[in-house]
Amino acid sequence: MMTARQTWTKLLIEVGETEAFGNLSTVLEKLVETIVLSILATTTAAFCALFCAMLGSRTTQINAWLGFIVRMIASFFRNVPVVAWALVLVISFGHHVITGYFALFFSTFGLLVRMFIDTIDEASSDGVEALNGVGATYLQMVFKGVLPETLPQLLSWIFYMIETNIRSATLVGLLTGTGIGYLFDFYYKQLNYEMLGLITFVIVVVVFLIEWMSNRVRRIIS
Template sequence: MPAHNNPALKTAEMRKMKGTLSLIFFAILIAFSVWFVEMDIFELIQSIPLFFQFLFTDFFPPNISDLSTYLGPVVDTLIFAVVTTCLSSLLGIVIGFCMAHNTTPHSAVRLFFRGIIAFLRNIPFLVWASILVVIFGVGTMPGLFALVLFGTSFLSRVYAESIEELNKEGIEALDACGASYFQKIKHGIIPQFLPGFYSWTLFMFEINIRASAILGLVGAGGMGSILKQTMDLFQYGKTSTVIAIMVILILMVEYVTNRVRERLI
């Protein structure tokens, strides 16, 4: 068979052409984006030595003279994460069951909650924190509500997706036995869903620890408030101490949650 009539060869040539066109398209897109944002590569390269000079001159060594004063905010951050994770998981599991197509009481309920969660998820939690600071004032309350809104919207979706991916054979068997809605939830859904619930909830706890740094930048409490305060006062030695404490705290939380996840799942 001639080469130009070979279907396999034509398919390979078409794929190669599509791949080449895709690379050209992305190259043009990147070039246009760099031009549009007026990014100066040479200025970026020239700024690297200044960055390292500022980092090693002003940030190091860390100032540990007030180390004891950071204990309270660290405890606040941990309690903050525990409270917001518990509230978010409780709200998320209820909404998640309503959102999943195999556990929702009615399709209208599913669409209603999916619309609310989609709205909440499309607003960054930093924006929520900024709005709530205006309403409640500077403090821990805006951060608490912002993380609950963010956590609930995130967990509701992942819980619902986890529930929809469960094995359907057990539910069909319970249906054949005439089980009620709550009996199917108790005996068919929850036992299969628990591993995913533990995994996502622990992951949310880690996110809440990290989010405290960002929330503090808008005055919403946590370790981030000290981070912002020290930066505003140009006390960069103390800033590096706060950052080091946060890194250590996050690593410890990740280690503990991984150990808990291994035992539970």
């Protein structure tokens, strides 16, 4: 009769010898590619979205018509699903990582413009009025009034979109043949449930870790 410790050790050895854990390095490599793609698409979209949000917000807009145009453009990008972007861009760029990047960028840009505009309008109207009252320039109003008051909330939205885009990048990868989505599709067609379970588990763990990290950062900057 084996002891409980021997039984547990034997079970760990058997699990470690399975095909799924033998391919763990491949899964992690594709996962890193997906995470980097999501972070890159989110951060670049956030930079562009912040600029457009300043023009589109009723608190900081330079011209009413320009603000209206910016909001309409953002609404268009926001209302096209990321899957639709991926399908359209596959025709132009083929099955390439750049296709996934632009699909995530466009959908993230539209969402962040709307979120940033709402944040600016809600959080900084009093400060902007006070700065305008003492004759501050537009750039002084932005960097001294708007950004200091809204930065914690803006960063919260950026972290939220990174979490969302990691999940979306998996779906986009199914269509573009890149990242962790490609592996998921590959093993799904083979009906390899061990690998599918491992890939799903790794994605869930990464999303939880990023959420935990973003919560800690938000507490620090709040």
